[in-house]
Amino acid sequence: MKVAVVYESTRGRTKAMAEAICEGASSAGAECAVVDAKEFSGFDDICGIALGSSTRMKKTLPMVKRILSELPPLNGLAAAAFGSYGWSGEAPDEIAVKLSEAGGSLIEENPIKAKDYPSDSILEQCRALGGKLAEKCSK
Numbered sequence: 186m187k188v189a190v191v192y193e194s195t196r197g198r199t200k201a202m203a204e205a206i207c208e209g210a211s212s213a214g215a216e217c218a219v220v221d222a223k224e225f226s227g228f229d230d231i232c233g234i235a236l237g238s239s240t241r242m243k244k245t246l247p248m249v250k251r252i253l254s255e256l257p258p259l260n261g262l263a264a265a266a267f268g269s270y271g272w273s274g275e276a277p278d279e280i281a282v283k284l285s286e287a288g289g290s291l292i293e294e295n296p297i298k299a300k301d302y303p304s305d306s307i308l309e310q311c312r313a314l315g316g317k318l319a320e321k322c323s324k
């Protein structure tokens with residue numbers, strides 16, 4: 186069982202957040218995979234998921250959008266949303282709503298959002314989120 190950190194990113198900013206989340210999960214002792222959304226193959230063997238996208242034209246990027254449209258029942262799976270944005274940042278909110286509607290158990294009340302490139306403090310929040318996902322996986 187592993188933590189999956191799935192992302193879609195145009196300029197690497199959301200990807201940097203994904204890498205920090207996995208770093209946190211790995212440091213906390215979980216197996217963790219950073220997965221490009223176009224390579225995501227499903228929820229088998231996953232004990233926690235963080236799903237992230239930047240916002241483009243007020244929307245979630247298409248590969249993450251597709252994952253959201255095909256979500257299976259998540260049955261309380263530990264879940265979190267994240268993403269970089271420029272000015273409005275709708276994508277992480279949409280992801281959080283869809284994960285929750287599918288039965289995911291959101292481990293943060295609010296998604297982690299980074300305006301432009303994630304700052305050190307946001308990257309620290311990302312690592313902490315990874316740690317919390319790892320903790321859920323160990324139970």
Ligand SMILES: Cc1cc2nc3c(=O)[nH]c(=O)nc-3n(C[C@H](O)[C@H](O)[C@H](O)COP(=O)(O)O)c2cc1C
Nearest residue numbers: 194195196197198199239241242243271272273274
């Ligand atoms: C064509 C285009 C449309 C965008 N539309 C939005 C938008 O509607 N709202 C927003 O908050 N940011 C918007 N952005 C900004 C990106 O979300 C921002 O640059 C983000 O940091 C990109 O992260 P990424 O490298 O992970 O893709 C847009 C950027 C581009 C190039």
